[in-house]
Amino acid sequence: MSEEHAPRPEEDRREFAEETESLWRVTFAPALWALHFLACYGLVSLACARGLFPIGATRAGLVGLTLLVLAGIAWLGWRGFRQWDVHSTGRRANPGGHAEDRHQFLGHAAFLLAIISFIGVIFVSLPLIMLEGCR
């Protein structure tokens, strides 16, 4: 067995830990989108069907939440874009199996998911902005 194939468990674990974290980050933007969706529909239902809170305040609060969520997704997208690192490497795709390729690929995926989540959040909030009251 040659030197370069010798097992190096410590290094592997460190590397894997970093990528686990990066793998989690890929899910953050769609998760924000999902939570925003749940908050919008859930709170408007509670305001309209149960009358728990006034609908005007609910709408204003949810518009504020929407802006926060959009900012969060934009930040996640920016981080993903930086991790993808397309400008300095010039590599759009990362087909190689090296740690760096995996790292950049996960950044790329996070960036694209952030774009679609951003659009999704805007579409979910349009009825909130355009439809007045509970009718």
Place this chain on the structure above:
Amino acid sequence: MTALACAALPWLAGCAGRQSALAPAGEDAAALHTLFIVMLAGAVVLFVLMNGLFFYLTRINPVALPLRHARLLMAVGGILFPTIVVGTLLVWGLSLLPDQRRPGDGLRLHVTGEQWWWRVEYQPADGGPPVVSPNEIRLPAGQRAELALTSSHVIHSLWIPALGGKMDMFPGRETVMSLRPTEPGSYRGQCAEFCGASHAWMAFEAVVMEPAAFEAWLAAEARDARAPATPEARRGADIFAREGCGACHAVRGTDAQGSLGPDLTHVGSRQSLGAGRLGTGLEDFATWIAHVDALKPEVEMPAYDHLSEPERRALAAYLKGLE
């Protein structure tokens, strides 16, 4: 090509008619019609453009695109353009929605879905007592009427395609729709939610009238039934009482006060029988009485096929006379 277009022309006749969302006779249906036509035209244009592009790139000029052009095509055609199109349609659709849900400005109706007919009560604008007249919805043209909908057993859905969108009716809940018909005429409504064996036979006439004519009709509808005028009709009234029809049907002004089935006080002036099932000739009444179970499978009303032919005719004459 011309021959093909000519051959297709007769099919366009299917777009007109009394139960077509493509022949709108009201404000709400007109808005939906415009939305549909614009989306259809847009879809046709997109279909032709996409297939034209495929054809061009695979047959006419099958060269590899420069990478930069391909990426631009994907970013613009795959992300930017669909986002803008879907976003625009969403904004437009949402801007139409409040109009469809606008509260009424006059007449208010209560419609209850039954198995398989429509219980309809008109609440006049002047606050008088409600007027009961089932299986037909009459509306004054140029006014926005509000329909409060509910159901007694299962979920139904009220839909008059020529006048507006559909709205579900739930047992124990009230939903509201409003309609502003513009063209006087007779249209056909239909239950649009599967509700059992006779779902397809659960229809009704939707009659749009000039406001003055509507007021006159409503006043007439509020009156008690007229007494049978001919000897045959009087015999029919006796048979009606003898057979116990009044246990389920009301004929206001008589002993018949049942409320399980449709109110028959003015059944002779309706435009259909059995919730859009038959016409309103004498023969239709006689057929309905004898074969109701065949005409409307699983209906609650028993078929009175034990009545003799003359008895059926007499009963038909009585009911037809209830104008």
